[in-house]
Structure formats: structure tokens, C-alpha cells
Amino acid sequence: MPHEFEVREEIALDATPEQVWEAIATGPGVDSWFMGRNEIEPREGGRTSQEMMGFTSEATVTAWEPGKKYAFRTAENPDGTFMAFEYLIEGRDGGSTVLRFVHNGFLGDDWEAEYDALKVGDRMYLRKLAVYLRNFVGRIAAHNVFAVGPQVADRGRVWSAFTDVLGLTGAQVADGDPVRLAVEGLPPADGVVEFARHPNFLGVRTDEGIHMFIHGHQDAVVVEHHDFSGSVDGKDLDAAWQSWLARTFA
Incomplete structure (x- = not known):
């Protein structure tokens, strides 16, 4: 019903x-x-x-x-x-x-x-x-990634993976915290935490992108990436994030 x-x-x-x-x-x-x-x-x-x-x-x-x-x-x-x-x-x-x-x-x-x-x-x-x-007002994303990983019930493990890829330490993450995004296959990028809602959502901005890390409904792990630079082929962006999800939650 x-x-x-x-x-x-x-x-x-x-x-x-x-x-x-x-x-x-x-x-x-x-x-x-x-x-x-x-x-x-x-x-x-x-x-x-x-x-x-x-x-x-x-x-x-x-x-x-x-x-x-x-x-x-x-x-x-x-x-x-x-x-x-x-x-x-x-x-x-x-x-x-x-x-x-x-x-x-x-x-x-x-x-x-x-x-x-x-x-x-x-x-x-x-x-x-x-x-x-x-x-980024007035700019259009060259490519947006919506990468879905496995279902992971362990919230602590997922949050630690999010903070690790951003170069953050500890569970306490605050708006304005500096980050260093490092994903194999993509150029590293400095950025800042824009919003954090432990343990499910973490939003980050770099000079050329917006990222959101999600531990969502039915324990699905999701990464979103809106790229405004156009410097990396969209297929390569998708592949890099799917590979990160597969390695991290194998």
C-alpha cells in the first residue's frame, strides 16, 4: 500500500x-x-x-x-x-x-x-x-559522475574511506576544513569541505569541481563529481571513481 x-x-x-x-x-x-x-x-x-x-x-x-x-x-x-x-x-x-x-x-x-x-x-x-x-554560477559542468559502489553496512568503514581519499584524519569533519583529493588516475586537487553530515554525506569543492560522497539508502556507497575543467575525458573520470570504489570496498 x-x-x-x-x-x-x-x-x-x-x-x-x-x-x-x-x-x-x-x-x-x-x-x-x-x-x-x-x-x-x-x-x-x-x-x-x-x-x-x-x-x-x-x-x-x-x-x-x-x-x-x-x-x-x-x-x-x-x-x-x-x-x-x-x-x-x-x-x-x-x-x-x-x-x-x-x-x-x-x-x-x-x-x-x-x-x-x-x-x-x-x-x-x-x-x-x-x-x-x-x-560556479554561469559555468556548465563538462561531465558529471554518478558512481555507485557496493552496499556496505559498516558506517565507520565508509566514512573513513571518504575522509582518507580527502586527506582528512578522524571522524570529526567541519565545514571549511582543507582537503587534498587524491584518486588514482586523476590529478590531485586541493579543496575545502563545504558541508558534512556524519556519517552519510560529505560535500567538497575544488577549484574545478564539486564532489559529494554518500552512504545512502540500503547502505549504497555513491560518489558524485561535477567537473568544470573539461581537462579529463568523461569516460576516464567515470573509470577512475568506479575503480576507487571497487578497490576501497573490495
Whole structure:
């Protein structure tokens, strides 16, 4: 039996409403901070698509008010589950914006665990959006990695792997901590911790990229990397991160 859910979030962003709109309501903009490869037909009733890991999911645009409101909804599955998303944009003095976000719909039998994951995950993705708008606004990611590793139940092991690849020591990680990202097959890069929610999410920014390390629903380990340099072939980026996941959690 499907279960109704709703997540509501609000975030202040160092960007204009127009810049926020480009980031949330255009395919290249969404690619630069969210996940997968996205396309958005710019009108109410238009179609959206997200391609990720060989699968494509589609939705319908249910509200389209440029610079103000954008919403879309997936089709209802045979079991009655679906998801709907709404973004409300409000400009503030000084060129900043408040973004209000609503994610609702119906979840399936594992709804409690899914809901817990969504409540945290939605907030972390909005934090990642803020990192993009503050540091890479107007730029489009040349490639975005969504690398999925194995299911690992040991939270301490996963968090230690995240901190080790960033040159951090200890479980206590704070916003602003400097990092040294070192992954075999990729050039090393200095960066900073943008947000940390122990033991599930760790967001990092370098001069040319945004990274998010996730220990998510059903203990899946995920690495995301949005590369703005274009200096490394996308296939090589994917391969490097998949290789790291395989070695680290063998």
C-alpha cells in the first residue's frame, strides 16, 4: 500500500532569481549540481527526462513561471507511487534569493526508510546547489559522475574511506576544513569541505569541481563529481571513481 509523504525545505542562495532559475529549470544547469543527464522542455505540460546508469526517467512540467516557480511530477506507477517536485523562487535585496522546495507524493512498502533518506538527501542536494551558485554560477559542468559502489553496512568503514581519499584524519569533519583529493588516475586537487553530515554525506569543492560522497539508502556507497575543467575525458573520470570504489570496498 502506498504511503503519502512530504519534504519541505528553504534555503538562502547567493545568486539572483535568474541565476537560480537557470540552475534548476534548464538541463545543463541541473546537470551541474544534481545527478544524471537532464533535459527539460521549457513550458507547462512539457516533458523532462533524466538519464542515469543506463535508465531514463520522465516527468511532466506542472508549473512554469520563469524566475518564480517550477514544478514537475512523475507518472503514477502501477502500485500508486509517484513523486512531485516544486521550486518557489523569491528575490531578496542585494541580489540574493530564497528558494522554497517541496518534494511530495507516495512511497512504497519501504516508505519509512525511503522517507528518512529523502529528508536528509533533499537538504544535502540543496546545499550542493548553493555551492554551485556561489562558486560556479554561469559555468556548465563538462561531465558529471554518478558512481555507485557496493552496499556496505559498516558506517565507520565508509566514512573513513571518504575522509582518507580527502586527506582528512578522524571522524570529526567541519565545514571549511582543507582537503587534498587524491584518486588514482586523476590529478590531485586541493579543496575545502563545504558541508558534512556524519556519517552519510560529505560535500567538497575544488577549484574545478564539486564532489559529494554518500552512504545512502540500503547502505549504497555513491560518489558524485561535477567537473568544470573539461581537462579529463568523461569516460576516464567515470573509470577512475568506479575503480576507487571497487578497490576501497573490495
